[in-house]
Amino acid sequence: MVKVVFNREDGGRCEIEAPLDASIMQAARDNGIAGVTGECGGFAACGTCHVYVDAAWTSRLPPPTAAELAMLEVVVSPQDNSRLSCQIQLAHDLDGIVLGLPPSQY
Amino acid sequence: MESRARAEPVAVPPHVPNEIVVDFDLYEKRRGLVPAQDWWLELRDGQSSPLAWTPRNGGHWIALRGAAIKEVLSDSDRFSSRYINVPRIDHSAHSTPAPLPISLDPPLHGPYRAILNPLVAPGPVRDKEDLIRSVAAGFLDGFKDAGRCEFMSAFARRIPAAVVLAMADLPLSDAATISDLSSGVTRPKHPNDSTESLQGLVDYFRPVSDTRRGGSGRDVISRIVNGQVNGDRLGEDDAVGMVLQFVGAGLDTTGSIMGYAMFYLARHPDQQHRLVENPELIPRAAEELVRRFPIASVGREVRQDISFHGFNLKTEDMILAPTALINLDEALFPNPVEVDFDRPSALNNTFGEGQHRCPGGILARTEVRIALQEWLKRIPQFELAADAVDFENGIVANMDALPLKWSH
Numbered sequence: 267m268v269k270v271v272f273n274r275e276d277g278g279r280c281e282i283e284a285p286l287d288a289s290i291m292q293a294a295r296d297n298g299i300a301g302v303t304g305e306c307g308g309f310a311a312c313g314t315c316h317v318y319v320d321a322a323w324t325s326r327l328p329p330p331t332a333a334e335l336a337m338l339e340v341v342v343s344p345q346d347n348s349r350l351s352c353q354i355q356l357a358h359d360l361d362g363i364v365l366g367l368p369p370s371q372y
Numbered sequence: 373m374e375s376r377a378r379a380e381p382v383a384v385p386p387h388v389p390n391e392i393v394v395d396f397d398l399y400e401k402r403r404g405l406v407p408a409q410d411w412w413l414e415l416r417d418g419q420s421s422p423l424a425w426t427p428r429n430g431g432h433w434i435a436l437r438g439a440a441i442k443e444v445l446s447d448s449d450r451f452s453s454r455y456i457n458v459p460r461i462d463h464s465a466h467s468t469p470a471p472l473p474i475s476l477d478p479p480l481h482g483p484y485r486a487i488l489n490p491l492v493a494p495g496p497v498r499d500k501e502d503l504i505r506s507v508a509a510g511f512l513d514g515f516k517d518a519g520r521c522e523f524m525s526a527f528a529r530r531i532p533a534a535v536v537l538a539m540a541d542l543p544l545s546d547a548a549t550i551s552d553l554s555s556g557v558t559r560p561k562h563p564n565d566s567t568e569s570l571q572g573l574v575d576y577f578r579p580v581s582d583t584r585r586g587g588s589g590r591d592v593i594s595r596i597v598n599g600q601v602n603g604d605r606l607g608e609d610d611a612v613g614m615v616l617q618f619v620g621a622g623l624d625t626t627g628s629i630m631g632y633a634m635f636y637l638a639r640h641p642d643q644q645h646r647l648v649e650n651p652e653l654i655p656r657a658a659e660e661l662v663r664r665f666p667i668a669s670v671g672r673e674v675r676q677d678i679s680f681h682g683f684n685l686k687t688e689d690m691i692l693a694p695t696a697l698i699n700l701d702e703a704l705f706p707n708p709v710e711v712d713f714d715r716p717s718a719l720n721n722t723f724g725e726g727q728h729r730c731p732g733g734i735l736a737r738t739e740v741r742i743a744l745q746e747w748l749k750r751i752p753q754f755e756l757a758a759d760a761v762d763f764e765n766g767i768v769a770n771m772d773a774l775p776l777k778w779s780h
Contacts, residue, residue: 305719306729307726307729309482312489314734333482339495372497372498
């Protein structure tokens with residue numbers, strides 16, 4: 267299990283423990299993180315599992331695919347550190363990763 | 373009353389046990405006050421088995437429980453999207469381009485679908501909200517003083533048509549033509565209607581697609597026909613197949629959902645009142661109505677002989693996956709038949725499951741929500757202006773007309 271931290275816009279913070287075989291989107295859904303929807307179930311198709319990756323962690327992630335990059339342009343409130351959490355697979359070196367939740371997925 | 377000649381039943385094949393054979397016609401029409409979603413409940417509740425089989429429409433299996441239906445929709449290793457209509461539409465035999473990417477399996481599906489996803493993602497849909505609101509308001513202001521309307525033709529079909537045609541940079545005056553052809557594919561009025569209507573759509577969209585190929589337009593058709601799959605530009609037939617599915621899907625389905633939602637509200641003045649008094653509930657109410665009244669029932673083709681929920685399915689068997697029986701499965705949603713605006717928000721399957729989940733779901737739900745907001749602002753109390761409604765099931769369930777009236 268690894269730890270994942272979600273920071274909400276309003277300053278609220280939520281920590282979850284998730285298994286290594288999950289994507290962050292799946293882990294968020296399994297733990298009822300309200301700010302992550304993940305409508306399409308993990309195909310980088312819907313843009314509703316959008317998160318902001320804390321600066322300390324961005325370099326540890328594999329770069330987004332072309333399909334994810336295209337979707338990151340059309341999520342709500344995109345930033346330079348935007349990612350689709352369904353495309354981030356949890357791994358040991360991501361233990362403690364800190365993510366910001368956008369104001370809304372829609 | 374049955375007004376359409378039913379497709380002749382085929383013989384029950386030996387691998388189908390007699391006890392699960394039902395006389396079920398997907399394209400059934402009924403006049404009454406029971407919406408098409410609830411016909412699925414009648415079928416399911418009359419069976420103890422998770423699957424049924426009908427000899428109508430070429431003969432096909434029907435998955436009846438939420439978990440099984442989700443498997444059929446999402447497990448492309450066992451269930452192919454090569455054919456999604458019953459009876460099958462064989463595109464190669466009629467030289468019509470197959471609708472894409474709905475008829476593709478992985479690994480081909482993903483790159484095609486990636487062309488469509490950004491066009492209807494949350495950001496662009498949010499950008500369309502003002503357009504949707506002004507379109508809805510414009511139609512409403514045109515008929516609200518009349519005290520009555522035929523909801524489907526005056527409102528429900530016009531909003532998605534106006535929105536998708538604006539996105540496609542096509543004249544709004546073509547809405548009726550495209551909408552009728554689109555209905556012919558999903559709810560054929562005679563045995564050859566699916567194929568002929570599909571040909572009509574192809575004849576409309578091929579010249580438009582050809583004209584915009586190579587251009588730099590930002591409309592959805594230009595974005596699709598100039599899209600790339602694995603580094604190569606889409607072929608001409610593929611481009612047409614993508615365009616006609618994108619535009620056609622947006623026209624037919626959203627209007628049907630609005631129709632069923634308003635049919636419910638028209639008969640529940642208490643719920644109307646609650647939304648008028650508490651308009652902040654409308655977004656949740658719209659989501660709940662979309663959950664309660666799914667309209668899509670697509671098929672899949674069995675890829676190889678398999679055992680599925682205790683039955684032997686053979687290669688090339690067709691199996692139908694009604695989304696209504698996912699959302700109305702007690703195992704997935706408590707008291708599923710009840711329309712409960714306070715139901716906790718949860719993902720539902722009106723727009724399908726897995727990689728083929730409808731990319732336009734966010735747009736459709738936004739249209740339903742805004743339509744409801746604008747309607748209730750102007751027409752806070754309304755009722756059915758008929759004793760019964762002509763409902764129609766199909767790949768996309770529909771209703772011919774929904775007459776509504778109100779005091780003004």
